[in-house]
Amino acid sequence: MNIIKKLLDSSSSSAGSKDLDELITIPTAQLFLRRLPQSPKGELECIYNDCVASIRRTSVAFNYQLVIQKSCQEGESENDEYDGEDDSNSFDDDLKDEWNFLIDCSLNFAQETDVDKNLIYISWKDVNGDLGDKFQLIIDKKLVKAATIDAFIEILYRCEYERKYNKSSDDCTYKQLINEFENYTDQNNDVDSSDEEHDFFEDATDGKDDKDLEKKLIQGTLVVEEIAELRLFDPETASFKLYIEKATVKVLELNNWEYWLSVEDSDNGKAILGTSVNSQMNPVFNFDNLCFIFNYFHDNTALSWLLRFDSFEKLSSFQEGLTRSLWESMNKIKWIKVKDDERDYVLDAFNNLVLEDELEDSTKNDNANEEEEEESEQEEIESRVSNIRSGVTKQEAEDDEDEDEDEAAQRKYLATTKDTKNSQLKVGYKNNRTYVSRGDKLGVFVTNEDDELKFNTTINIKNPTTKNIVNPSKMMLHMEDRAMILQDPNDKSNLYKMDLEYGKIVEEYKVKDDLKVVDFNPLNKFAQLGSEQTFLGISSNGLFKIDPRVSGDKLVESEFKQYASKNDFSTMATTENGYIAVASNKGDIRLYDRLGINAKTQLPALGDPIVGLDVSRDGRWLLATCKTYLLLIDNKIKTGKNSGELGFKKSFGKDSKPRPRRITVSPEHAAFMSTTSGNPLSFTKAHFNAGIDAKEQTIVTSTGPYVVTWSLKKILQGDKDNTYLIKRYNSDVMNDNFKFGSDKNIIIALQDDVAMVNKGSFRKPTRESLGYKKNSIVKGYY
Structure with a gap:
């Protein structure tokens, strides 16, 4: 640091420094701690009313320290302007007469001049303090030569430079140092626009093309x-x-x-x-x-x-x-x-709307017991979590050293399927079982009386006629959960019926020549609880009923609604009364009260493909899943001659289109999640909790290793900060859904595990709950 030595020649005499390790010294100054205005500890606190500030070498090359030493006499009174702090907040209680700070960009050194008072302020971040806390060195220009102050600031910059680049600053001009390191303090101490910003953004773009x-x-x-x-x-x-x-x-x-x-x-x-x-x-x-x-x-x-x-x-x-x-x-x-009403629909979907006017009176007047219950759930320790490796709760697994038969069966199951991953998940409504596809195998899990999810058995999925292996891309529980309808992704014109009691495929359904089944669904929301044999299906531009009892093609021609246009249908859902919602890859949604007719309502497309669709039991709420967001739509007509009806039965008037609610995690949380997991958001199909006479209260979906739940009530009340909770796993979540009849227990299929977790174990999104680690971020951005 030859240039610093030159500076020292002209300034060290005035500084009075004799220490060979000291590069420069400010002989007199004041040291304060500045906090946020709302801090309960007070906004400004005097640490030293009189001190000496020095910059010293360390034993490590290119590393330097800022040293602040107390020079006033013990017990000297503080400046009245900054007096009045409680003793419990005073740094002098620590009897600390010297503070040492490694000079680094992370301290965000900044300076400001008060021309009227002839003062220089040098501030830096208190890395061990609360958010927004800053140290502030105040130098009186009447007591310290201007040349010394200027040299001190330049040397401070050069120390930052040498530590940052691990090389000498001799070839760096003062102008270059100013451009890179000069910051200005914000005396209002607003954390959103604090003096930390320059260093943060220099790091964010440093070295980038x-x-x-x-x-x-x-x-x-x-x-x-x-x-x-x-x-x-x-x-x-x-x-x-x-x-x-x-x-x-x-x-x-x-x-x-x-x-x-x-x-x-x-x-x-x-x-x-x-x-x-x-x-x-x-x-x-x-x-x-x-x-x-x-x-x-x-x-x-x-x-x-x-x-x-x-x-x-x-x-x-x-x-x-x-x-x-x-x-x-x-x-x-x-x-x-685009029509004016459709434009409004699209614009509303991107607004942060408050939908409180759409709440039922009973929802508005929920009593305090519900709130207390929600809070108590959040305070619970993570409840029973079962998976295909343990089959029992974690605590029980620790207590039981003997491997039981179920656990051995699970290990065998994993060993024989190690080259595949879990995929589809279906939760039984009647038999308390959960089914997870894993390649050409179907894992069966049972929920016992203690809400433990235990591995039960494995079913091989093979076509008994052709002996071909079937790796199902879609599954649907059927006929009192005694059967499963499967689709082979390589043969979308046919479906297969598996008898779950016998554990094998027993029938092949040819739907119709040259018609590819895009999705299929129970005749109504709870049809799988009964013995209904017929079910619904969609092609890319048609909606139809499938009846396994008819000979030949299983499609019922009299109830086949086919469109000449390319609607590009993608998914469907039904209500308890059998009303039908069909969505498309274009993003629009059609609502039908029965098969074979035109839709009563067509909701405009936002443009993103809809990959999943769910409907509340009574048909009031539609829940559409897109890749990066969910869409919640109130299906109740509010005005006009059809007021009070649902969009399934009557059309919305020109000026009464519903106000859609676009639901997603906040962009900043999405940034955490995407950077930590290495992938952008990609939501799995979202579900309402479901049950006979159950009220929809919670929404669940997943993206990457995260499972996310939203409170429906809080969404409708316009709560922008507390609508969702998150739980992170160590591998990607492939599928998820609620246990039938509950909104508290969620069954999750990870790549190699199946877990049931209590909603109370989910947490508000924070850096910790999202799994953020600074070293996991690409260097140079943060």
Whole structure:
């Protein structure tokens, strides 16, 4: 550090330092601890009313310390301006006369000058304190030479440089140091825009090619342009940190239904980031806080960004432009061709709506016992968890050293299926059994009186006629849970009936020549509890009944509704009364009160394929699963001549389309989950809890190694912060559903395990519950 030695020649005499390890010293200053304004410990606390600040070498090359030593006499009174703190909050109680800080970028050193008072403030993060705590060194320019202060700050920068790059700073100019390390303190100590921001964002982009953050200007037709504040989510502090105060946000139309979100520095026009407009952004509009939050993905890393607008009008303008672009990119249709009521439906799906007006009176007036029950569930220790390796609770497994027959059977089952993974899961309604497909095997599990899930047996899945192995892609329990309807993904024109009591396939159903069955479903929501033999099916553009009792093709022609257009149907569900909901890969949903006729209602498409569909028992609520979000739709008509009816029986009026609720995890949690697991969100089919006379209260789905539950009541009340809970596993969750008749026990098929867990073991999403580890994040981003 030759240049530092030169600086020392001119400043050390005034500093009075004789220690060879000391590079420079500020002979007199004050040290304070600044906290958030709302801190119960007080906003500002004097640590030393008079102190000496030095920068010293350490025994490790390119590592330096900032040392603050108390110089005032014991018992000296503090400045009245900062007096009045409780003794219990005082650092002097520790009798600590020296503080040492390793000079590192993570401390986020910052400076500010108070011209009126002739003071210099140097601040840095208290890494062992509460969120937002900062140390602050106050230097009086009347007592310390300006040259010494300037040299001290430059040396501080050079120390940061040398530790960061592990090399000498001799070749680095002072201007380069300022550009990289100079920060400015925020005297308001607002954690969202604190002085930590510069270092955090320098680290976030350091060493990255421009293409890594798509930091390039894209040319296209302008759709919308607004000015906004840009913030980036910091996982260490769990807050959005200010990135740039004034950013120009554009949505551009490219070619072939592609759209681009561009963010530029308003002052110099430099590109900050850009990304393709698609549903993987997890876009969320929050009009309460005038902000738009979205995710940016690169390789296996996800960043969560926030745009804050200064008016409702600007956010509304941006929302209309972005939503239009997102919809057009997915539907390949111009927005101008969409009917006004359908536009409102699409826009509502991206709003953070409060649906309290849609609650039944009985839901609004739930008593406190329910709340207490929910809280007590959250306080429970994780309840009984069973899997195919243990078959008993974890505690029992620890207590029982002898391997019983069931456990031996499980190990044999795993050994014979080690090259495959669990896939489909079906929960019995009547026989208290759960079935999990694993290649050409079907694992059978039994829930006992103590709510323990125990391995029971294995069934081989083979076609008895052709002897071909069947690896089912879809399964449906049937006829009092005594049978299972299966589909071979390589032969979608035929279905198979397995007798679960005999453990073998007993019939093959040829549905119809040249008709591929996309999905099949019980005739009504609880049909599997009875002996009903017929069931429903859909093709890509048709809806029909399948009757195994008829000879030849099993499709019932008189109840076959086939469309000439390519509807691209994907999934279906039924209510207790047999009303039918059919969804498509385009994202629209059709509602029927019976087979063979046109749909009574067609709900517009958002554009994302619907991969799963569930309906509440009474048909009031529709739950559609898309890859990155769920869609909750109130199917009750509110106004007009059909008021009070369901969309299955009557059509919604032009001005009475339902207000859909788009449900997902927050973008910042999605960023945690995606980066930790290495994959973007991809939800499995979501389910309501189900049971005879049971009220739907909870929703469950999974993505990667996470199982997520939502409180239906809290969603409808517009609770934006406490609607979902999460549980993380060490492997991906393949499928999940509630135990029949309960919303508290959830059965989960992992890749190699089957578990039943109590909802009380789920936790609010935090860094810990999401499994975030700093070293799991791609280096350079956080």
